[in-house]
Amino acid sequence: MDAALTLDGISKRYGGFQAVSDLSFQVEKGMICGFLGPNGAGKTSTLRMILGLQPATSGRIDILGADDGRKVRDRIGFLPEERGLYKKMTPVDAIAFFGGLKGLPAAEGRKRARDMLEQMGLGDAQKKKMKDLSKGMAQKVQLIASVVHRPEFVILDEPFSGLDPMNQQGLEAMIRALAADGATVLFSTHVMQHAERLCDKVVLLARGKKAFEGTVDQARATSPRFLELEGALDPSAVSALPGVSGVEVLHDHDGARTIRAGLAQGAGGQEALKSAFLSGLDVRRFQIKEPTLHDAFIALTGDHPDEDQSVARDGHKAEAVR
Numbered sequence: 001m002d003a004a005l006t007l008d009g010i011s012k013r014y015g016g017f018q019a020v021s022d023l024s025f026q027v028e029k030g031m032i033c034g035f036l037g038p039n040g041a042g043k044t045s046t047l048r049m050i051l052g053l054q055p056a057t058s059g060r061i062d063i064l065g066a067d068d069g070r071k072v073r074d075r076i077g078f079l080p081e082e083r084g085l086y087k088k089m090t091p092v093d094a095i096a097f098f099g100g101l102k103g104l105p106a107a108e109g110r111k112r113a114r115d116m117l118e119q120m121g122l123g124d125a126q127k128k129k130m131k132d133l134s135k136g137m138a139q140k141v142q143l144i145a146s147v148v149h150r151p152e153f154v155i156l157d158e159p160f161s162g163l164d165p166m167n168q169q170g171l172e173a174m175i176r177a178l179a180a181d182g183a184t185v186l187f188s189t190h191v192m193q194h195a196e197r198l199c200d201k202v203v204l205l206a207r208g209k210k211a212f213e214g215t216v217d218q219a220r221a222t223s224p225r226f227l228e229l230e231g232a233l234d235p236s237a238v239s240a241l242p243g244v245s246g247v248e249v250l251h252d253h254d255g256a257r258t259i260r261a262g263l264a265q266g267a268g269g270q271e272a273l274k275s276a277f278l279s280g281l282d283v284r285r286f287q288i289k290e291p292t293l294h295d296a297f298i299a300l301t302g303d304h305p306d307e308d309q310s311v312a313r314d315g316h317k318a319e320a321v322r
C-alpha cells in the first residue's frame with residue numbers, strides 16, 4: 001500500500017528538553033491511524049511538525065509526496081487541540097470561512113456546510129450562532145470546518161476530548177465516514193477505547209519515543225491475558241498458581257474477593273484454573289480475559305495512558321520555547 005505519510009527519524013527539542021526522539025512511522029493511504037499516548041508524550045509536537053507549523057530538530061517527513069506540510073496544506077484538513085470558531089458566526093458561515101482559507105468558493109462552501117450539517121444531524125444548529133451551540137455540537141461543526149474542502153489527509157488532535165459518550169460516538173461515525181470516502185485519517189488520543197474501535201493501525205508514543213506500530217490486534221498480542229476469579233480467595237494462593245505472574249484485588253467484601261491475576265506471556269489460563277480447582281480454592285466464578293489496548297499500552301511502555309507526561313522528564317516543567 002502507498003504511504004500517505006512517512007516520518008523518518010523525527011526529533012524535536014525545546015531548548016534542552018527532548019520532546020520527540022527519533023520517531024519513524026508510516027500511515028498508508030486510506031487508513032485510520034491512531035496516534036496514542038498520554039498527555040505530554042509528544043503527540044501535538046509531532047502533528048505540528050507533520051503540518052509544517054513547526055520545524056523538526058532533525059529527521060525527514062514526507063506527506064502526500066511533499067517534504068513540508070505547508071506545500072500541500074490545501075489537501076490537508078486539521079482539527080487543532082485548542083478549539084474555537086468565531087462565536088458570532090453561524091455554523092454555515094464558520095464552515096464556509098474555513099473552506100475559503102483552503103481555496104473553496106464561498107457559495108460552494110455554504111452549500112457543503114448545509115449538506116454536511118444535515119447529514120450529521122445538526123440541521124437545527126444552522127439557525128443558531130456558534131456561541132449558542134452545545135460543546136458537542138460546536139466540536140462537530142469544527143470538524144466539518146476542517147474537512148469541508150474534502151482533504152485527502154485529515155489530522156485530528158485529541159478530537160474526543162471534552163465530549164460526552166453520545167457525542168464521542170457521533171464523532172467516531174464522522175471519522176469512519178471520512179475514511180469510507182477515501183480520506184486518510186490520523187488522530188491523536190490518550191483514550192485507547194476510541195482507537196480500539198476505529199483504527200486500522202495504531203502508533204503508541206511514550207515519553208517522545210515510539211513504543212509500537214501495527215494493528216490493534218498485534219498490539220494486544222504483545223500483552224498477556226488475565227484470569228479473573230471470584231470467591232473467598234487468598235491472593236497469595238492465587239499468585240502461587242502456575243502461569244500467574246501477579247495479582248490485583250479488584251473487590252474485597254468481607255473476604256469475598258474479585259482477583260485479577262496477570263498471566264505470564266503465552267499462558268492460556270487453563271492450567272492455573274485446573275490447579276485452582278484441584279487444590280480446592282473457593283472459585284465461584286472465573287473468566288479468562290483478553291488484554292485491551294489499554295493493557296497493551298501499559299505492558300509495552302510501563303506507563304499509564306491516563307498519566308500526564310507533560311511535566312519534563314527530568315522532573316520539572318520544560319521552559320516554553322518557540
Ligand SMILES: Nc1ncnc2c1ncn2[C@@H]1O[C@H](COP(=O)(O)OP(=O)(O)OP(=O)(O)O)[C@@H](O)[C@H]1O
Pocket residue numbers: 014017019037038039040041042043044045046081158309310311312318319320321322
Ligand atoms: N513550545 C514548547 N516549549 C517547551 N516545551 C514544550 C513546548 N511544546 C510542548 N512542550 C513540551 O513537550 C512535551 C510534549 O508536548 P506535546 O504537547 O507535544 O504532548 P502531547 O502528547 O500532545 O500532550 P497534550 O495532549 O497534553 O498536548 C511536553 O512535556 C510539553 O510540556
